Every structure is written in C-alpha cells, then in structure tokens.
Amino acid sequence: MYKIGVMGDKDSVYGFSSVGLTVMPVDEPSEGIRLLKSVADDFAVIFITEKLASGMDAEIQKYRERTVPAIIPIPGVAGNTGVGMKNVSRSVEQAVGSDILAD
Amino acid sequence: MAVMHVNPTRMELTNLKRKLNTARRGHKLLKDKRDELMRRFMEMVRENKELRRRVEARVADANAHMAVARSVMSDTAIEAALMMPMQEMSVEVAEKNVMSVLIPQYRTEFRTEDNADIFPYSFASTSTDLDGAVEALSDILPDLMKLAEIEKSCQLMAAEIEKTRRRVNALEHVMIPQYEETIKFISMKLEENERGATTRIMKVKDMMLKQAHPQAY
Numbered sequence: 001m002y003k004i005g006v007m008g009d010k011d012s013v014y015g016f017s018s019v020g021l022t023v024m025p026v027d028e029p030s031e032g033i034r035l036l037k038s039v040a041d042d043f044a045v046i047f048i049t050e051k052l053a054s055g056m057d058a059e060i061q062k063y064r065e066r067t068v069p070a071i072i073p074i075p076g077v078a079g080n081t082g083v084g085m086k087n088v089s090r091s092v093e094q095a096v097g098s099d100i101l102a103d
Numbered sequence: 104m105a106v107m108h109v110n111p112t113r114m115e116l117t118n119l120k121r122k123l124n125t126a127r128r129g130h131k132l133l134k135d136k137r138d139e140l141m142r143r144f145m146e147m148v149r150e151n152k153e154l155r156r157r158v159e160a161r162v163a164d165a166n167a168h169m170a171v172a173r174s175v176m177s178d179t180a181i182e183a184a185l186m187m188p189m190q191e192m193s194v195e196v197a198e199k200n201v202m203s204v205l206i207p208q209y210r211t212e213f214r215t216e217d218n219a220d221i222f223p224y225s226f227a228s229t230s231t232d233l234d235g236a237v238e239a240l241s242d243i244l245p246d247l248m249k250l251a252e253i254e255k256s257c258q259l260m261a262a263e264i265e266k267t268r269r270r271v272n273a274l275e276h277v278m279i280p281q282y283e284e285t286i287k288f289i290s291m292k293l294e295e296n297e298r299g300a301t302t303r304i305m306k307v308k309d310m311m312l313k314q315a316h317p318q319a320y
Contacts, residue, residue: 075166
C-alpha cells in the first residue's frame with residue numbers, strides 16, 4: 001500500500017493535507033532532493049510544485065523510468081510556469097524525436 | 104559496411120544464414136512493436152496534454168481560493184485548522200502490461216467514506232474561502248490521480264519506444280547489412296575456391312593425358 005504525497009512550498013501544499021494526502025513542505029531544492037531520496041519508496045505518486053520541480057529537475061529525471069513513484073509537477077501558488085507541460089513535451093520528444101504536438 | 108572476421112567455411116555460412124533469418128524476424132517484430140507502441144503513446148499523450156491543461160487550471164482555481172483564505176485568516180489559524188486531517192488517502196498500484204511496458208494503474212482508498220471528512224476543522228472559526236479551497240482540491244483529486252497515471256504511463260512508454268527504436272535501427276542498419284555482406288563474402292570465397300579446384304583438376308587431367316599419350320601432343 002502506497003501513500004500519496006505533495007511536495008512544495010508551504011502555502012501551495014497545505015490545502016492537500018485535508019483531503020488525505022501527505023504534505024511535505026519544502027522550500028529549497030537541495031532539501032527537496034534529500035527528502036525525495038528518503039521517501040521515494042513509500043509513495044506511489046508525489047505531486048510537486050513546478051517551482052520546486054524546476055530546481056531539482058536532474059533528480060526527478062532519475063525516477064522517470066521507474067514505475068513508482070510517479071513524480072508529477074503541479075502549479076503552486078506562484079502560478080503556472082509551464083514546467084509540467086514541458087515535461088509532457090519531453091516524453092514526446094524522447095519517443096518521436098521531435099515535439100510534434102507542440103502548440 | 105564491414106565484413107565480420109569469420110572463416111569462410113560452409114559451416115560458418117549456414118550459421119550466418121540462420122542468424123540473418125533470426126535478425127530479420129526480430130527486426131520485423133520489433134518494428135511492429137514500435138509502431139503499436141507509438142500509436143498508443145500518441146493517443147495517450149494527447150489525453151495527457153488535455154488533462155493537464157484542465158487540471159492546471161483547476162489547481163490554479165483552488166490556489167486562488169486558498170490565497171483569499173490566507174488573506175482573511177492568520178497563517179497560524181490556517182495551519183492549526185489543517186494540521187490534523189481526518190481523511191487519509193492510500194493507493195494500491197496494479198501494473199498493466201501494454202506491449203511489454205508495465206504501466207501503473209492506481210486504485211485509491213480513503214480511510215473514511217464520509218465526504219464531509221475533508222473538513223478537519225470547525226466551520227465556526229474558519230473562513231468560508233478555506234472551505235472553498237479544500238472542496239476544490241478534493242474535487243480535482245480524481246483528475247489529479249488520473250493525470251499521474253497517464254503521465255507516468257507516457258514517460259514509461261516514451262522510454263520503451265526510444266529503446267525499441269534504437270534496437271530496430273541497430274538491426275536494420277548495422278546487424279542485417281553486416282550479416283548480408285559477410286554471407287556474400289563467404290559465398291564468393293567458396294565459389295572462388297571451387298573454380299580454383301576445377302581449374303586445378305582440368306590442369307591435372309591435361310598433364311595426365313599428356314603422360315599417357317605423349318604422341319597426341
């Protein structure tokens with residue numbers, strides 16, 4: 001049985017605790033990397049704010065080809081930075097060779 | 104393309120022909136696998152983009168509610184209200200095999216069935232905007248899980264497609280031509296040996312005839 005987590009700045013993630021997700025307030029990417037390493041095996045899905053995700057992209061890529069955890073960027077209170085969409089485009093690029101669905 | 108370092112013998116030739124056959128069959132299978140994976144991937148990635156657009160808009164919406172709540176309530180009050188959640192969500196991960204890619208399927212479970220349990224605080228002491236934010240988040244949760252499932256599947260499939268494409272290309276442009284050329288090289292060498300042997304025999308025959316009937320020449 002896995003848990004579902006949310007990682008990111010406090011303001012963005014606290015709301016999720018009430019709906020039953022495990023919140024992990026993190027501000028610094030370096031801290032996020034450490035935390036991610038230690039909890040990666042307990043979580044099936046980790047939602048991460050785009051702002052934090054862009055700071056620890058290299059670490060997130062390591063989990064790309066593993067079935068668990070799925071690390072999914074979501075917009076935080078700071079707004080939508082497009083990191084999430086870029087992540088999808090990256091999959092297309094990897095599979096096709098170029099981003100043919102870009103718009 | 105380089106010819107492999109092998110002895111030009113009949114045994115080697117038979118071996119190579121068998122290997123070439125296997126390579127051709129593998130190439131065809133892998134090509135089919137790549138095409139089918141690609142088709143599914145394109146379907147899924149379109150859905151992924153669509154879903155992500157929708158989810159991102161709704162998360163932004165929930166965040167807006169939260170921002171308003173934050174402006175009318177103090178940070179400590181909000182933290183206190185949300186600190187002890189009643190609801191707990193866990194997820195069972197099943198794996199589904201799609202063209203040898205194991206994609207995850209999530210089945211979520213909640214600790215309590217009661218929908219009202221998403222509000223772990225008393226309504227008297229908190230702003231209604233906090234209720235709005237929590238409710239909005241709870242509403243998008245199924246979509247968020249779906250997004251996670253699809254996005255992970257896309258990532259896994261993309262990796263598999265890349266791998267398969269490499270294998271197809273390696274077979275098509277390296278292995279198969281190499282086998283073909285080596286087979287050609289060996290059969291030519293064997294034919295050459297055969298011709299050499301024929302001429303030698305003819306020559307020997309001539310010499311023997313000359314010995315037997317010296318007057319004829």
